[in-house]
Amino acid sequence: MDTATTTSATAAPEVADTVTVRAADGDEGRTTVGSSATPDRLWEELVTSALLGTDRRTPTGLTRPTGGEAADGGAAADGKTAGGSTAAGGTAGALLDAAALHTVRRRAGLRPGPAAPPPEPAPEDPRVPLPEAARRRLDQLLAGRTAPSPAGRRGAAPDLAELLPQWLALAEGHGYKAPAAALPALLDAARARTDLRPSALRFAGPRGLWLARLNPEWRFALRGTGAAGALPSPRDAEGVRALWDEGLFAERVALLAAVRNDDPAAGLALLASTWATERAEDRLMFLDSLRAGLSGADEEFLEAALGDRSRNVRATASELLSALPASALAGRMAARALTCVGLDRTADVPTIGVEAPHECDAAMRRDGVVAVPPAGRGERSWWLGRIVESAPLSCWPARFGGRAPEEIVALPVADGWRDELHAAWCRAAVRQRDADWSRALLGPPAIPPATGPGTSSLAERARLLSMLSPEERALWVARFVAAHGLSEAFQLLGVCAVPWAEPLGEAVIDALDIAREAGGYPWSFSGVMGLAERCLDPEAVGRLEPLTARPDEAEDIVPGAGGYWSEAFRRLVSTLRLRASIRAELTPPT
Numbered sequence: 001m002d003t004a005t006t007t008s009a010t011a012a013p014e015v016a017d018t019v020t021v022r023a024a025d026g027d028e029g030r031t032t033v034g035s036s037a038t039p040d041r042l043w044e045e046l047v048t049s050a051l052l053g054t055d056r057r058t059p060t061g062l063t064r065p066t067g068g069e070a071a072d073g074g075a076a077a078d079g080k081t082a083g084g085s086t087a088a089g090g091t092a093g094a095l096l097d098a099a100a101l102h103t104v105r106r107r108a109g110l111r112p113g114p115a116a117p118p119p120e121p122a123p124e125d126p127r128v129p130l131p132e133a134a135r136r137r138l139d140q141l142l143a144g145r146t147a148p149s150p151a152g153r154r155g156a157a158p159d160l161a162e163l164l165p166q167w168l169a170l171a172e173g174h175g176y177k178a179p180a181a182a183l184p185a186l187l188d189a190a191r192a193r194t195d196l197r198p199s200a201l202r203f204a205g206p207r208g209l210w211l212a213r214l215n216p217e218w219r220f221a222l223r224g225t226g227a228a229g230a231l232p233s234p235r236d237a238e239g240v241r242a243l244w245d246e247g248l249f250a251e252r253v254a255l256l257a258a259v260r261n262d263d264p265a266a267g268l269a270l271l272a273s274t275w276a277t278e279r280a281e282d283r284l285m286f287l288d289s290l291r292a293g294l295s296g297a298d299e300e301f302l303e304a305a306l307g308d309r310s311r312n313v314r315a316t317a318s319e320l321l322s323a324l325p326a327s328a329l330a331g332r333m334a335a336r337a338l339t340c341v342g343l344d345r346t347a348d349v350p351t352i353g354v355e356a357p358h359e360c361d362a363a364m365r366r367d368g369v370v371a372v373p374p375a376g377r378g379e380r381s382w383w384l385g386r387i388v389e390s391a392p393l394s395c396w397p398a399r400f401g402g403r404a405p406e407e408i409v410a411l412p413v414a415d416g417w418r419d420e421l422h423a424a425w426c427r428a429a430v431r432q433r434d435a436d437w438s439r440a441l442l443g444p445p446a447i448p449p450a451t452g453p454g455t456s457s458l459a460e461r462a463r464l465l466s467m468l469s470p471e472e473r474a475l476w477v478a479r480f481v482a483a484h485g486l487s488e489a490f491q492l493l494g495v496c497a498v499p500w501a502e503p504l505g506e507a508v509i510d511a512l513d514i515a516r517e518a519g520g521y522p523w524s525f526s527g528v529m530g531l532a533e534r535c536l537d538p539e540a541v542g543r544l545e546p547l548t549a550r551p552d553e554a555e556d557i558v559p560g561a562g563g564y565w566s567e568a569f570r571r572l573v574s575t576l577r578l579r580a581s582i583r584a585e586l587t588p589p590t
Contacts, residue, residue: 043106046099054091119214123206127177133585134171135179141167142185156570158578162534164189166498166579168199170586178203183211187218197221223250231255234262244270249282256289264293268301280310287316294320299327306366318368318390323431325392329367336364337391338399340384341421344414352400352408354417356380357387381420388424393437405440426460430467438467445479462491470497478507486511486528493528499537508532509543516551522564529568536572538580544573 049057130138144160178186183204190200201208201221212221231254232239243255260267271286278286287305290298298320305317306329321329336357344353357364360371360383368390373382393405400408413421422441429437442464465473477492486508496504508528515525550566 042098043102046095046102049095050099054095120210122180122210125177125205125207127175127205128588130171130176130179131585131588134176134582135182137582137585138167138171138179138182139185142182142189156567156574158571158575159530159533162530163575163579163582165196165199166534167582167586168196168203170583172199172203174586174588176203176586177205178208180207183208187212187215187221191217191220223254231258234259234266240270244274249285253285253289256286257292260289260292264295265297267293268298272301280308280313283308283310283313284316287313287320290320294323296324296326299324303328306368311370314366315368315370319431322390322392322428325394325432330390330392332363332367333387333390334392334395336387338395340387342399343401347414350411352411352413352417352421354384354413354415354421356384356417381417384417385420385424385427388421389427389431391428393425393428393432393434405437409440409443423460426464430463433467435467435469438464439472442476445476446483448484458488458491462495465492466495471501473497474501474504478503481507481511486515486525490527490531493531493535496535498535500535502537505536505540506543508536509540509547513547516547516565516569519561522561522568526568529572533572533575536576538576538583541573541576541580544569544576548573 141160141164186200186204187208190197190204197220204211204221209221212218231251232243234240240255240259244252247255256267256271259270268290271290275283275286283305287302290302302317302321306314306321308314308317318329321327322333324330340356341352341354344351347353357380360369360379364383364387365371369383369386373379396408397403397405400411403411409422409425412418425437426441428434429441442461465476468476474496477489477496480492481489481504493500493504493508499505500508512525512528512532516522547569548566551562
């Protein structure tokens with residue numbers, strides 16, 4: 001049997017000059033340590049033995065660093081048993097000793113590699129620095145975003161996470177820039193909440209985009225901003241052309257929107273230059289970008305898009321053209337609509353008669369009318385709705401004897417077509433942004449809400465309300481709340497300008513007070529309470545403070561309701577006071 005001879009000893013673990021390694025199958029290999037063996041070769045042998053196990057591939061020439069018994073208690077210092085075989089514990093220990101020795105040797109022999117190039121310096125942000133009080137408040141809001149929510153009710157403390165969007169809007173309005181130290185937490189907040197991303201990234205500014213390039217978790221901030229983290233200037237023709245030809249899809253969408261916003265004609269020309277080679281799904285997204293700055297100058301391009309091979313592209317082109325009342329498509333739709341809807345001369349009182357289309361011909365399909373309706377919809381009612389919503393609203397007064405929109409909407413409709421006709425007029429009013437028709441279709445606020453497809457549905461009313469001025473919108477919703485309470489008003493409150501104008505804020509507080517006094521089920525108003533925390537004018541605190549007292553609970557009231565109402569009003573008051581402080585902290589000194 002081959003043996004290994006120890007020729008020297010140092011303070012380091014002893015390693016034989018010559019090591020014989022015996023594999024489990026009996027094959028032997030020999031390596032030399034020291035001057036006659038390369039360290040890399042010995043390291044490979046050590047690694048191999050460690051991976052296979054010393055019982056299968058044993059380096060028999062390794063010794064322990066000192067005399068005495070081996071690790072297993074029965075082996076000699078050189079790792080040999082009395083019978084000449086290698087003891088398992090001693091061999092494993094010698095292997096680890098040799099590995100430790102050669103690890104130090106390998107590390108000591110390493111040469112430092114070339115230093116990585118430092119990142120480019122962060123760009124300057126010319127905006128105004130935050131006031132110190134506002135900076136501390138931002139840190140508090142960002143920290144509160146990740147604070148664990150208490151179990152059950154929230155208590156009387158404000159919800160800091162819900163105030164962050166409002167803080168960002170105020171800071172942006174005053175032209176402040178984000179503190180450098182707050183950028184990581186700000187990007188984390190934007191990563192966690194997609195609704196925060198536009199305002200958070202605008203506030204983060206060029207330094208936020210610079211930082212986002214250094215962390216893969218913040219790559220979302222670079223989507224649509226170009227490979228370098230910023231779009232070229234819309235006036236930079238060469239840069240725009242290069243990114244349009246070579247950029248990723250999201251970058252191209254953002255670029256088209258930026259150019260379109262700066263110069264609608266230039267944006268249209270950019271899209272037209274590659275339109276024929278774009279994929280159908282990309283054409284659809286690009287076409288949607290034309291909504292910004294839509295005008296008669298886009299009609300020729302959109303008219304050509306009506307012949308697109310993609311049904312979705314044709315439908316979007318039709319929708320955009322119908323938003324241009326003077327377009328040729330709007331004229332064609334008006335001609336079709338007038339043949340379907342008009343005054344019924346046979347009725348005893350003025351009545352709207354409807355004769356829905358009996359087929360969807362090729363011309364209708366080219367103009368964006370989808371022949372096959374969605375599941376649950378009849379073909380004729382579907383075709384009628386698509387035609388009426390695409391016809392210009394200006395065609396109807398003459399059709400109905402010079403009547404105004406309010407008078408037309410008030411006319412009875414024969415044969416049960418009222419809901420379908422009014423729903424189509426609602427879509428047309430929103431698409432054409434017609435305040436007169438929106439006002440007429442909304443009707444008086446006292447009309448009870450319903451769930452049908454007509455104008456009385458809350459979803460339709462919310463869309464129509466957005467066509468009115470903020471003052472008129474708030475007054476209409478205030479009257480609706482006074483007539484119907486808060487249970488049906490949540491969607492309508494969401495479209496009102498913040499902070500709520502005086503009549504709306506007073507109506508909401510009155511309705512909450514009535515619900516509290518009546519012993520209403522308190523948890524059903526939690527959504528309105530949360531909305532009030534963000535939207536009520538902070539000056540309403542004086543009116544709310546008396547409501548923070550815990551009311552006496554009658555026997556017929558939900559158990560615990562009084563405590564809930566008191567807690568909810570205390571939270572509302574504390575949140576409004578915090579919003580007032582935020583506003584003061586962000587207001588520049590005069």
